[in-house]
Amino acid sequence: MLKYFFTLLLAFSAAWGPVARAESVLFLSPGGTNENFWVSYAQFMRAAADDLGIDLQVLYSDRMPELTLAQARQALQGPHRPDYLIFVNEQYVAPQILRLAQGSGVKLFMVNATLTDNQKSLLGERPDLLGSLVTNDEEGGYLMLKELIRQHPPAAPGQVIELLAFSGLKITPSAHLREQGMYRALAEHPEVRLRQLVYSGWIRQRAYEQARMLFQRYPKVTLVWSANDEMAFGAMQAYSEVGGVPGKDALFSAVNNSPLALQAKVDGRLSVLVGGHFTLGGWALVEVHDHELGVDLSRHGGRDRMIALLQVIDQTQAKRLLAMKTSTDYQVDFRRLSAKGRPASYRYPFSMLTLMH
Incomplete structure (x- = not known):
């Protein structure tokens, strides 16, 4: 009986071929x-x-x-x-x-x-x-600053719009490319002056510590460009602690589609959000x-x-992406x-x- 069973199993395997792995x-x-x-x-x-x-x-x-x-x-x-x-x-x-x-x-x-x-x-x-x-990291950095400038009120005659920038790691290709895009947008807008670019290693706490000093050093900054969301949140925290209101007194930008970043875009604390990658x-x-x-x-x-993939995400799209993240298959x-x-x-x-x- 056992021999018959194994013969049957071998015949079945031969008929159907190896099981797909x-x-x-x-x-x-x-x-x-x-x-x-x-x-x-x-x-x-x-x-x-x-x-x-x-x-x-x-x-x-x-x-x-x-x-x-x-x-x-x-x-x-x-x-x-x-x-x-x-x-x-x-x-x-x-x-x-x-x-x-x-x-x-x-x-x-x-x-x-x-x-x-x-x-x-x-x-x-x-x-x-x-x-x-x-x-498209270079284009992402470019689009982010262009949209920040578009949303900012025009500079008064003889005045400049002051900008701070928070990048990732010097030896990360995506950080380098996003910076190149930012500089390309800057070249098109002489009314915007980059006060300082710092490397925060993509880390919120490091960006927060740097931003605390930078907002004291440059109290007239009204644009803040960040190469990811974690650094943007660190800078926003520091700005709030000196009495500023993100999205009102200064415009902040970020890259990424994290739920926190999407919610900050919906709430208006993040003025510009670029994501999709x-x-x-x-x-x-x-x-x-x-x-x-x-x-x-x-x-x-x-x-x-x-x-x-990197594109500017508006509030409506941010809401849709937030709802999508509750689904395990992303539809x-x-x-x-x-x-x-x-x-x-x-x-x-x-x-x-x-x-x-």
């Missing part, structure tokens, strides 16, 4: 579990993974590149290797990760910050590097899953792509975005419009 993906997040952006980023990836049937694991490194590299080493050279590794060139760790991946059999995909031109020339072509998705990891999973299905990614917009059918079986003219519709259909 979900591809495993490890995402190395450069942030921490206390950072709203990287938490929402992972949540969107989780929604995509659940929809696509991907086995997703996320590891955080709390802004410590040495921890990112230790995680990469374990994943790429340890006994339990993922099929795909998704990572960020935060603090320019990509060359070390690519060296660790050599011969590992793990396929690589980069998000948010990809290889610099100098790194590309040194590293050359890597067949295991499937591609990358980044966003928390979706990059989820969109990357669509491409990774397509590669697993045999799709040639280069046929549908190129292996390395920049998506204009996006990720499977329908696949390029599988589509003509070469098909382009992945990765945008805020897809999210807010």
Whole structure:
């Protein structure tokens, strides 16, 4: 009887073929579990993974590149290797990760910050590097300051509008690009004077401590540009403590779609909010899953792509995004975005419009 059962089981297996196995993906997040952006980023990836049937694991490194590299080493050279590794060139760790991946059999995909031109020339072509998705960071920094200036009353004759700027880390590509965008907008508005730009490391407490001194040093500042929401909140706290009202006495801006930032936009405390790039990891999973299905990614917009996700978010959009964050699937059918079986003219519709259909 037992022999008959095993014969039947073998026949059944042969008829149906091997059981499909979900591809495993490890995402190395450069942030921490206390950072709203990287938490929402992972949540969107989780929604995509659940929809696509991907086995997703996320590891955080709390802004410590040495921890990112230790995680990469374990994943790429340890006994339990993922099929795909998704990572960020935060603090320019990509060359070390690519060296660790050599011969590992793990396929690589980069998000948010990809290889610099100098790194590309040194590293050359890597067949295991499937591609990358980044966003329009330079344009995001530009749009943010342009909108701040648009909302500000015109400068009186012979007067200037004073600006403070809070950036992330000097060795973070996204911070550098957002600063470039800010300087491009400044060049178009000679009536705006940048009093000082400081590096707050993306951290609220550090921005708060810096802002306490800066608002005393520059009491006439009425525009505050911040490269993320955490630093904006630190600066807003310091401004409130010296008697100012954010959104009234000075206009503040931020990047990100955290619930706190969205609520601050709805309430009017944040005058300008730019966001949308928390979706990059989820969109990357669509491409990774397509590669697993045999799709040639280069046929549908190129292996390395920049998506204009960063855009100015108004109060109505902020309310819609706030409501959406209570849903675990973001009301996006990720499977329908696949390029599988589509003509070469098909382009992945990765945008805020897809999210807010």
